[in-house]
Structure formats: C-alpha cells, structure tokens
Amino acid sequence: MTDTTDTPPDRLSTDPRSDHYDADxxxxxxxxxxxGVEKTNIEEYCVSEGWVKMxxxxxxxxxxxxxxxxxxxxVEPYYRDIAADADAPGETDAEQAD
Numbered sequence: 001m002t003d004t005t006d007t008p009p010d011r012l013s014t015d016p017r018s019d020h021y022d023a024d025x026x027x028x029x030x031x032x033x034x035x036g037v038e039k040t041n042i043e044e045y046c047v048s049e050g051w052v053k054m055x056x057x058x059x060x061x062x063x064x065x066x067x068x069x070x071x072x073x074x075v076e077p078y079y080r081d082i083a084a085d086a087d088a089p090g091e092t093d094a095e096q097a098d
Contacts, residue, residue, distance in 0.1 A: 008077040013044040015065070020044065029080035035073040043068050047075045 008030045013020040032042045034052050043066060044053040051072045059067040 006079065006082055008079060010048050011044075011046040012077070015043065018044065031078050031080045033076040033078070034071070036076075045075050045077060047077060050075060 008025055009020075009022055011020045012022055012025060012030060014026065015021060016023075032039050032045055032052065034042070034045075034054075039052070039054065041055045042052050043055050045051070051070055052075055053068040053070050055066040056069055061067055
C-alpha cells in the first residue's frame with residue numbers, strides 16, 4: 001500500500017515496538033508544531049486526542065528508553081519535505097530581487 005497523501009498520520013510513534021510506528025512516514029520526515037512552537041523532542045503524538053509525549057532531556061528509564069512526559073494541547077504535524085519545497089521558491093525569489 002502506497003500512501004501519497006500530504007498529511008501525516010493522526011497518531012505516530014518513533015518507537016519501533018509501538019503499534020503506531022510507521023517507518024515510511026518517519027523516513028519521509030515528520031515535523032511537529034505543539035501549541036504553535038516547533039518541537040524536535042516528540043516521541044509520540046495524537047492529533048485527534050490533542051496530546052504529545054515529549055522526551056525529557058537525556059534521562060532514560062531502567063530499560064534504556066527515553067523518559068517521556070505527556071502534554072495536552074494543539075498538535076500540528078507536517079511533512080518536512082513538503083515544507084522544504086514550499087520554502088524553496090520563496091528563497092529563489094528573494095535571491096532574484098538582489
């Protein structure tokens with residue numbers, strides 16, 4: 001099954017042991033805006049339920065997994081390759097103006 005949609009899945013996890021792990025989506029590159037701020041430490045998110053699990057610094061549990069904290073708020077996932085394509089024309093226009 002090939003999914004070519006421009007929206008990331010409703011729920012996604014970076015842990016391969018999770019039922020919500022999607023290697024194809026992660027390889028494509030998923031960015032997360034949580035409460036309007038770009039976050040890079042998101043381990044799992046759910047858009048419909050409005051929560052994210054964030055890694056807490058470099059702390060690990062006794063099994064070597066990152067310690068996480070679940071926070072509620074507005075979750076906006078996007079594919080980074082689409083965002084990069086959207087930024088590229090704007091950069092070339094600015095260069096042409098100079």
